[in-house]
Amino acid sequence: MTGLLLPPGSGRPIGGSGMTLKVGAEHTPAWSVFETVVQPGFDVGAHFHHHAEELFYVLEGELDLLAFQPRPGYATGAGDWRGWQSDDGREVLRGGPGSSMYVPAGVPHAFHNPGPAPARMLFLVTPSGHEEYLRELGELIGGGRPDQTAIAQLRARHDIEQLTALTPR
16 A cells, blocks of 8 residues: 655646645545635635535635634625624634634535735545535636526535635636
């Protein structure tokens, strides 16, 4: 048995998503690992997974990070999750290099690049296979203005319940 060794900059690019697959379903059923560049203005949209767990680690730049259930009364749909608060007073974190976000299954979460420059992060998801969703998403958002209905349908097929819209830039 052997492991996988990747030099800097290597891995498999995932469509037009800005993500590079480092370890995925072809290597292990346990988890997938990606390095991603988050462009200025990109907002993944608040969402949650019924079964998957995720870990995000900021390498460069700054990201607004959400990982909690919002208080009742916060709008979902076209709403802006960056103003949400939890029942116990938690708010969105603006995290720079070294910041991390762990997301258990069922917890609403999101990230957004508020800055003028790209941010980079390491992203892990369990179980593996998330690369297929990201490939399909890259195809949907790579051609310009995304079709939010098509994104919601794609997310529903991949254990993702969308709460607010994805915004590419």
